[in-house]
Amino acid sequence: MAKVIIVGAGPAGIMAALSASKNNEVILIERNNEIGKKLKLTGGGRCNITNNRDIEEFFEKIVTNKKFLYSALYTFSNISLLDYFSSKGLEYKVEYDQKVFTKSDKADEVIEIFKRDLMKNDVKIYYNTKINDLIVEENTVKGVVTDEGKEIFADKVIITTGGKSYPTTGSDGSMFDILKRHGHMINTLYPALIPLVIKEGFIKNLQGIAMKEVIISTMIKKKKIERQGDMIFTHFGISGPGVLKFSSYINKILKDREVEIKIDFLPEISRDELSNIIRGNKSILNNLKQYLPQNFIKEILNILTLNEVRVSELRKEDELKLIQYIKEMNLTVEDTITIKGAMVTSGGVSVKEINSSTMESKIIKNLFFAGEVIDIDAETGGYNLQMAFSTGYLAGMQE
Ligand SMILES: Cc1cc2nc3c(=O)[nH]c(=O)nc-3n(C[C@H](O)[C@H](O)[C@H](O)COP(=O)(O)OP(=O)(O)OC[C@H]3O[C@@H](n4cnc5c(N)ncnc54)[C@H](O)[C@@H]3O)c2cc1C
Secondary structure (H helix, E strand, O other): OOEEEEEOOOHHHHHHHHHHOOOOEEEEEOOOOOOOOOHHHHHHHOOOOEEOOOHHHHHHOEEEOOHHHHHHHHHOOHHHHHHHHHHOOOOEEEOHHHEEEEOOOOHHHHHHHHHHHHHHOOOEEEOOOOEEEEEEEOOEEEEEEEOOOOEEEOOEEEEOOOOOOOHHHOOOOHHHHHHHHOOOOEEEEEEEOOOEEEOOHHHHHHOOOEEEEEEEEEEEOOEEEEEEEEEEEOOOEEEOHHHHHHHOOOOOHHHOOOEEEEEEOOOOOOHHHHHHHHOOOOOHHHHHOOOOOHHHHHHHHHHOOOOOOOHHHOOHHHHHHHHHHHHOEEEEEEEEOOHHHOOEEEEEEOHHHEOOOOOEEOOOEOEEEOHHHEOOEEOOOOHHHHHHHHHHHHHHHOO
């Protein structure tokens, strides 16, 4: 029986351990005193296990290196994952945007299933053990070294240490330096699925206002990027699911320059319809409050110094300005918040150096990768977890 070491007990590492333990002796090494610390945070603590979309549509939600993921996602798809959970007795539900959650809304249920299954498969878990180096001889991995200097040897090593965001969960990006030292190319790390910092000062006055199903757009290299979802104004800019999704498409550009964006707060209503609504009755505020939060309208009227103006006094040019603020608010994105606050890390081990059919390194024999440590990332909605499970499964099943 071959011996397999897996470094990192997040979703990728757990699935790799379950898949590898069918034919191998497996040691799962985790620096925390528990498995799946970040997994427990997903879906607002309810565990957004995966997304129920058809696999073809699923690929459209992958932002970075979707082609690299074909083998992994077709070998162990979202359906395979849900079948696995069903076979273990987990009840789940599908919510808005095809997001899948535990029926009980409890992430702990998923963790308990994994713990039981790992135990059943005789996977040894070394908790509170941080890996600080790899043992590599003649371009072949032979094992790992703990931060206490202990060497552990194996026939195969799978790296599932995650990205660099939310470092208190254990994924602090320290493995990237180790891999770089051993010759692997690490693509620049960017925060993804992250709130955006806005330049315009008036944004602070809108702090705390939540908007439903807005459309955020920009032009990048003559191509329109557009994402829809809920958002919230914050003291530094904008956040919320729609903003997080959108952020993954501009994070790399923000390194070099600001990005001009437009927000449509009433995408279902045309400019002409909006003009009729604004001019419906005597008060602009009353006319709009059925469609937009009252404090939002008040603030926009304030900015345009229209708060005292009655509909009968509203000049056409001011009406157009008001429509502009509602249908096409122009904002300048200066930055994202720091990578520590990103849901996901974009960048990581270059896919050019990983065999996509096996997840094995092309640089170091018997070394494999899975999950967020690889340069892959997707939108919010369960896609990132599925990518971790699928790549973990594929890496684990290789003899
Ligand atoms: C707040 C939040 C909400 C999220 N919500 C969603 C969501 O709703 N849907 C979704 O699909 N995704 C979501 N994600 C993203 C998702 O959680 C990650 O993409 C996923 O956990 C990545 O899995 P992984 O196994 O690759 O890495 P991780 O889950 O980061 O696991 C890596 C593990 O490796 C361990 N480790 C790291 N370095 C070492 C070392 N040197 N030695 C030993 N152990 C080490 C870490 O302690 C950690 O346990 C969310 C993330 C966050 C932070």
